Amino acid sequence: MLRKNKLLKTVKTYSLTAAITLSVGGLTTTSVANADSSMSELKKVLKSQIAMMKPELQSKVAGLSADTKKSIMAILAMHNRTSDKATLRQVMLEVLSDYQTMTMGIMTDSAEMTADAARRLANHRIPVGGLLPYLGLENINDNKLAVLESFNDSVEGNAIKLAEAAEKGNMGEAAGLVGPISTGCVGCHAVFREYPGTSDLMK
Numbered sequence: 388m389l390r391k392n393k394l395l396k397t398v399k400t401y402s403l404t405a406a407i408t409l410s411v412g413g414l415t416t417t418s419v420a421n422a423d424s425s426m427s428e429l430k431k432v433l434k435s436q437i438a439m440m441k442p443e444l445q446s447k448v449a450g451l452s453a454d455t456k457k458s459i460m461a462i463l464a465m466h467n468r469t470s471d472k473a474t475l476r477q478v479m480l481e482v483l484s485d486y487q488t489m490t491m492g493i494m495t496d497s498a499e500m501t502a503d504a505a506r507r508l509a510n511h512r513i514p515v516g517g518l519l520p521y522l523g524l525e526n527i528n529d530n531k532l533a534v535l536e537s538f539n540d541s542v543e544g545n546a547i548k549l550a551e552a553a554e555k556g557n558m559g560e561a562a563g564l565v566g567p568i569s570t571g572c573v574g575c576h577a578v579f580r581e582y583p584g585t586s587d588l589m590k
């Protein structure tokens with residue numbers, strides 16, 4: 388938790404252009420040694436994600452603005468579980484399961500069940516290659532990706548608040564946060580997801 392906050396702060400504080408272009412030794416500020424090492428961890432993750440992308444996606448990513456790249460790094464910094472196998476679809480089903488467990492915890496007045504599930508949801512796995520490969524090439528531009536961080540804040544931010552409310556024994560407040568979380572899920576799907584499970588074999 389502390390580590391994630393620190394990472395997030397680091398991402399928001401430093402100029403990210405250098406980090407995103409992944410230039411070696413891009414960050415020259417040395418005042419906070421730990422922040423530098425967090426930053427280099429993030430750089431490593433991002434570098435390996437970009438290396439996995441096909442050239443057409445790599446060039447779209449290279450063309451994103453510094454602000455968009457900064458928001459992608461901020462999202463990445465909120466998650467410390469990266470998978471080298473899981474697809475976004477698999478991650479989403481795991482997220483749905485945590486969401487359901489979270490509501491089960493609320494309905495059964497179990498602070499532990501609620502808070503654990505909400506924190507797992509907030510720190511869901513990052514799929515192999517990161518989020519971008521699964522969003523569709525047509526969505527990899529500054530306009531579309533501008534909304535990504537706000538969806539992340541609705542889902543992850545409110546899930547953390549919900550966990551804290553549950554831990555304080557305030558299930559009413561926790562219940563009230565299920566709506567804003569769901570709005571974040573649905574909003575992101577409306578922008579980045581096709582209608583699920585359609586068949587080419589239907590007329």
Ligand code: HEC
Pocket residue numbers: 475476479480482483486508521522535538539542568569571572573575576579580581583584
């Ligand atoms: C960052 C944007 C984003 C957010 C936020 C998001 N999703 Fe998704 N979700 C997607 C995308 C993109 C897909 C399609 C993935 C694919 O099929 O490759 C998807 C697919 C799904 C699926 C369908 C999986 C399947 O097998 O077709 C479920 C279920 C799902 N999401 C649940 C959730 C829940 C629950 C939340 C909120 C707690 C959520 N999602 C938040 C982007 C998002």
